[in-house]
Amino acid sequence: MDREMKNEITLEFDAVSVNEGFARVAVAAFITSVNPTIEEISDVKTALSEAVTNAIIHGYEEKEGKVRVVCLLEGDRLTVEVKDKGKGIENVERAMEPLYTTKPELERSGMGFAFMEAFMDELEVESAVGEGTTVRMRKKLGTESYLGDEE
Amino acid sequence: MDREMKNEITLEFDAVSVNEGFARVAVAAFITSVNPTIEEISDVKTALSEAVTNAIIHGYEEKEGKVRVVCLLEGDRLTVEVKDKGKGIENVERAMEPLYTTKPELERSGMGFAFMEAFMDELEVESAVGEGTTVRMRKKLGTESYLGDEE
């Protein structure tokens, strides 16, 4: 594939936990075209899983709703956006602190945002109470291929 | 999963051939929740691949465009809809005849619609010239589980 080729996919699905696995497989299949390493695939799957789970359990509080995932590849640069129209976050900064969780009764560890930060290169969170939340993550993929590349 | 549970996903992606494989993997991952047989998974993948390829090469004639795939599970009944906003089909009946193809130069065999019919239970095609084409296919999945079921 052309190094600077753009390719975009959108997934939209019902906010039910059985679709967490579907979303991971779909996004992993989408990024294979740029030959990511196994570790990179695992990183992206984990970060995506955190964001999608959050939309389902915090955004919609396990009631009905739609989760939208937009993935864009520009060459080997991946952007993943996970969007819900759920309850939103009052204080994004506090929500992003490791170990902070509003659902300890569901055994949430408060590590979701920390994992997204650790496994991706960039993380942005936009949220408005009553309107919903958008999580945007970026990562450069296939970094191991540099050695053999003539650029 | 509840037998009559509903679950819907939508995929929207750029009309480029590298996304044919992505769409197959995504839809296969979506239907696993109802435990389809290996043959059923293969059937759905083949029918989907035909419809998506048609959207890309006939609908958009390999120019820019978006393909939309909507999958609905109602219990174990699957509906797959593949939609493009491409050139449309003048005569749907003739297009659906086996071996009929308008792109012999691309080595198309004219078997696409025949495969969709053979591998799915139902096939509907709606098309309008200059507006696009929608292919709707239905299939009951996990038919082998009847034996062990108390319904």
Add this chain to the structure above:
Amino acid sequence: MEENFKVIDNYLMVKMPEEIDHHQSAAISERADMFIIHKKVNNVVFDFEKTVFMDSSGIGIIMGRYKKVRCFGGKVFAVHVNGAIRRVIYLSGLHKVMDILE
């Protein structure tokens, strides 16, 4: 699911699934607690042999069981911890409360 839980002496052995996410986590925790409470086991061993994916829901399962058993002086262990699972465990700090057996 039943076949993934086994009591040996004072230890509950839990075979973790291929993918550990929020979809299955509540069921695993509930089942494990049934054994901890009714069979009075003190220690829990999580076996990751089959596991290829775990997100932070897995942290919740392990931390939750740890909090239950430590009151009676029990411990939590992990076996067959491979690359991806190891990273999640260390990143979350779980290795500080859990013995990882190689």
Add this chain to the structure above:
Amino acid sequence: MEENFKVIDNYLMVKMPEEIDHHQSAAISERADMFIIHKKVNNVVFDFEKTVFMDSSGIGIIMGRYKKVRCFGGKVFAVHVNGAIRRVIYLSGLHKVMDILE
């Protein structure tokens, strides 16, 4: 891709990929034709050992090569044909122009 094409005497052996769809089909056809024309092979053997998926694009590859070689009295063969591939071949009627070797 080169390593998937091999000439033995008068036969071109083509190792088909894991998934045969429109994405790769043109490249396979072009490459095969290069051998048919420049190395003057008469027969083509398609090997499906690795193949787990094939849609009607595969029919196009096989029919296209068949039309090329039959003018010189050549033939087209298939080996290692498994369940899913077999169904596609029989459904399309390809077995009438191609020898399937078990």
